[in-house]
Amino acid sequence: MRPLILFGAFVGALALSLPGALAGGAATPGVTPTSILLGGTAPLTGPETAYAPVARGAQAYFGYVNAHGGVFKRKITYKVLDDAYDPSKTIQATRELVQQDNVFAIFNSIGTEHVLAVRPYLNALGVPQLFVGSGSELLAKERSKYRWTMGYLPSFVGEGAVYGRYIAKHMRGTTIGVLAENSEYGNELVKGLKSGLKGKARIVATRTYEVTDADVKTQVDSLKASGAKTFMIFALPK
Structure with missing residues (x-):
């Protein structure tokens, strides 16, 4: 087959x-x-x-x-x-x-x-x-509670942790600005990122946006002003 x-x-x-x-x-x-x-x-x-x-x-x-x-x-x-x-x-x-x-x-x-x-x-x-x-x-x-539901995508928390571990290993001490969708998707990626960093780099600013927002210029300007050296984007495509 x-x-x-x-x-x-x-x-x-x-x-x-x-x-x-x-x-x-x-x-x-x-x-x-x-x-x-x-x-x-x-x-x-x-x-x-x-x-x-x-x-x-x-x-x-x-x-x-x-x-x-x-x-x-x-x-x-x-x-x-x-x-x-x-x-x-x-x-x-x-x-x-x-x-x-x-x-x-x-x-x-x-x-x-x-x-x-x-x-x-x-x-x-x-x-x-x-x-x-x-x-x-x-x-x-909650898989045991909802037995008829089957996942497909990799864990958002796990994905965020991978990014965090990479930064901790290769960019130790950097400062991070995060743009994230204001949703379970964005929140879980940020949660995973923090877990993966293990204190070896620091998030200095996090800004969120709504999926219905026309643009994210205000958030990006704010992140730029934070002085962060590394920019993480947890966003959906437009």
Whole structure:
């Protein structure tokens, strides 16, 4: 089996492992003898459309899998709804995918606050929440509570710690200015950075921004004025 087919095989195996997927039980939502229906949310509009290609790339990948025979003779359909990077819209869209479209699973929805907002709902219903687009430490810490949720990205705290250890080893004694998104994403990266530094370099200024801010000029000017020699950016693309 080619490597690119392996993930599709995983999804198919999971779908077929649930009660009702095979003969003798109630039908598994989103699974038929010829198809598997997945759903997801992504910022197709709004302040973070830079992440829209994540969903389009997944759709292209599933198209490749289908062109090579699908998974156990089933073709995968991936329906993505726009949440405009707004957690309240993520909740609405996810409910629509589950209750109206009857998807088998929610796949690779994007955004920490967004995937955490729908996690209790999906787990209460036993709907798989696969490869969520977040590296929040809560995904690991609360894995036993939310057994239907599977992480995907590396830990944000762990990523920040890697940066901190590098600075501690190669730039010992430097002063650091940090620009971070005001969110779980930004907060956890800063937390990891501090852990990795182990006191061998000093953060002299931290400035945050909102994802809806038009620019970060004020924050950057403030960080420049702090005299920091090293600039860390924990921000999402625009």
